[in-house]
Amino acid sequence: MDKSGFYLLPARVRTYAPRGQPPTLRVFETRDHLSAMSAITSQGWLFTLIRDDALTGVESVRFLKHLLANLDRKLLVIWDGSPIHRGQEVKAYLAEGEAKHIHLERLPAYAPDLNPDEGMWSHLKTVALRNVCCLDLAHLRHQFDLAVTRLRRKPHLIQSFFAGAGLDLI
Numbered sequence: 070m071d072k073s074g075f076y077l078l079p080a081r082v083r084t085y086a087p088r089g090q091p092p093t094l095r096v097f098e099t100r101d102h103l104s105a106m107s108a109i110t111s112q113g114w115l116f117t118l119i120r121d122d123a124l125t126g127v128e129s130v131r132f133l134k135h136l137l138a139n140l141d142r143k144l145l146v147i148w149d150g151s152p153i154h155r156g157q158e159v160k161a162y163l164a165e166g167e168a169k170h171i172h173l174e175r176l177p178a179y180a181p182d183l184n185p186d187e188g189m190w191s192h193l194k195t196v197a198l199r200n201v202c203c204l205d206l207a208h209l210r211h212q213f214d215l216a217v218t219r220l221r222r223k224p225h226l227i228q229s230f231f232a233g234a235g236l237d238l239i
Contacts, residue, residue: 071190072104072106073105075103102206103206105213107190116139125153126153129156130159147174147175148173148175150175154173187230187234188233189220189227192220193217
């Protein structure tokens with residue numbers, strides 16, 4: 070499980086423009102962004118939550134509830150040490166009895182490359198949404214939803230993010 074941000078400015082990648090004639094992408098510079106949280110499973114499933122504002126511990130709890138409802142089994146959640154994961158909301162949720170259904174493991178702060186979800190974010194930003202210029206957050210949300218839908222149709226690709234993080238699927 071991990072979180073990321075998507076800005077209106079496109080991720081810049083190589084194009085097929087002739088050498089010496091780079092394409093010009095005209096965009097309105099802004100810091101507006103979407104905040105997204107996701108979780109991937111070893112079966113190749115992808116769950117997402119997206120908001121127009123910053124994510125908080127409340128969204129972490131909401132997302133854990135969503136995962137529990139959709140997976141209907143005990144969960145092992147591996148995530149980073151972000152303050153929204155360590156907040157009072159998450160602690161209170163687990164204290165209410167949900168700790169018997171969810172086991173949380175924290176990734177070391179020095180090793181984000183061990184998180185397979187980082188591969189998923191990289192794919193979305195540099196492959197699925199490369200050079201996409203959006204006019205506003207609604208347009209960006211639509212493009213994000215389309216990219217996630219395309220990725221959900223490729224469970225083998227989602228599973229490859231575990232191998233990219235050096236994790237075996239057994």
